[in-house]
Amino acid sequence: MDCPRCGSVLLPNSRHCIECGCQLDDDVIELAEIESKKNRKNVFSNLSDLIKIAVFSIIYPGLGHIIYLKDYYHGALFAFFFTSFLIVSNYLVGTFYFDMPLLLAAYLIYSLSPLHAFNLYRIKYNVADDYNYRSSTIVIRYFIIIAVTAVFVTAYSNYQYYYNYIITVEADLYSPLFKRGDRVLVKMNERADLKVRRGDILLFNLTRAVLAGYNVVVRGQYFEKVIGLPGEIIKFDTEEIIVNGKKLDEKFFPLNRTALEKLSGMEFFNGEGEYLIIANGVLNAAIVPVAAQVKKDAFIGRIYSIAWPLGRRKIMGGR
Numbered sequence: 001m002d003c004p005r006c007g008s009v010l011l012p013n014s015r016h017c018i019e020c021g022c023q024l025d026d027d028v029i030e031l032a033e034i035e036s037k038k039n040r041k042n043v044f045s046n047l048s049d050l051i052k053i054a055v056f057s058i059i060y061p062g063l064g065h066i067i068y069l070k071d072y073y074h075g076a077l078f079a080f081f082f083t084s085f086l087i088v089s090n091y092l093v094g095t096f097y098f099d100m101p102l103l104l105a106a107y108l109i110y111s112l113s114p115l116h117a118f119n120l121y122r123i124k125y126n127v128a129d130d131y132n133y134r135s136s137t138i139v140i141r142y143f144i145i146i147a148v149t150a151v152f153v154t155a156y157s158n159y160q161y162y163y164n165y166i167i168t169v170e171a172d173l174y175s176p177l178f179k180r181g182d183r184v185l186v187k188m189n190e191r192a193d194l195k196v197r198r199g200d201i202l203l204f205n206l207t208r209a210v211l212a213g214y215n216v217v218v219r220g221q222y223f224e225k226v227i228g229l230p231g232e233i234i235k236f237d238t239e240e241i242i243v244n245g246k247k248l249d250e251k252f253f254p255l256n257r258t259a260l261e262k263l264s265g266m267e268f269f270n271g272e273g274e275y276l277i278i279a280n281g282v283l284n285a286a287i288v289p290v291a292a293q294v295k296k297d298a299f300i301g302r303i304y305s306i307a308w309p310l311g312r313r314k315i316m317g318g319r
Contacts, residue, residue, distance in 0.1 A: 057144075
């Protein structure tokens with residue numbers, strides 16, 4: 001409440017105005033106390049409303065506008081642009097120069113949605129933009145920033161883990177299919193029921209392999225074509241691969257064609273659940289092909305697309 005003499009704000013339970021020194025009677029003090037309680041009640045009411053708006057907006061941008069403020073226009077705009085940016089960035093995933101700016105734009109829309117709703121709420125319900133209002137919303141604003149960032153980072157991490165994992169080709173030995181610097185996409189949502197076929201280009205974890213007839217420890221993630229299936233006998237020659245006594249079609253040869261010469265004369269028998277793949281390891285700063293009999297649970301996913309550069313973007317299919 002304001003002082004009836006000078007108009008200054010009265011302090012709670014004060015018997016006089018600190019500005020003009022005016023003595024206050026009991027009726028003025030009682031009215032000031034009632035107004036103070038009313039203001040505190042309004043602050044708590046506003047805080048409760050803003051928390052609800054923030055929660056709806058974090059669930060999905062624009063939801064706070066639509067459900068709580070009945071502002072369908074702005075709510076639809078936030079939802080539309082957020083969804084559009086996500087769809088286009090998913091289409092351009094792996095390009096980095098295009099998908100990352102789009103994701104940043106989606107993040108900004110996600111962050112601004114509740115803040116814009118707060119401003120509409122203040123205007124709609126004639127809430128004064130005073131110290132009480134700003135102090136009651138500052139914690140919510142920090143919560144929004146933390147929550148939106150956590151949701152976005154978690155969603156992107158899960159997207160790479162469950163849907164599209166991006167890897168970069170680091171060598172020229174996979175030419176002409178892949179070139180150094182290509183970014184390729186690995187389909188991750190098939191791991192639970194991955195059906196491995198000869199010729200599939202798979203990303204896999206490797207722990208051991210055969211180099212020049214010796215078992216060696218090799219660790220890391222590699223990608224190559226599947227050559228041999230479970231129960232098959234595979235023999236390498238300088239220019240051909242023999243599987244169960246029959247020549248293998250060249251379309252199933254390893255991406256690294258120099259592997260045939262390096263592995264010439266070697267023979268492998270795949271046991272139950274084993275697949276023969278020629279990985280490309282590094283020894284003494286040189287890339288060398290190593291034969292690996294990989295179990296199905298070591299496969300991470302199927303490489304299905306070249307994402308970058310734009311001039312080489314294509315879906316490669318299953319083989």
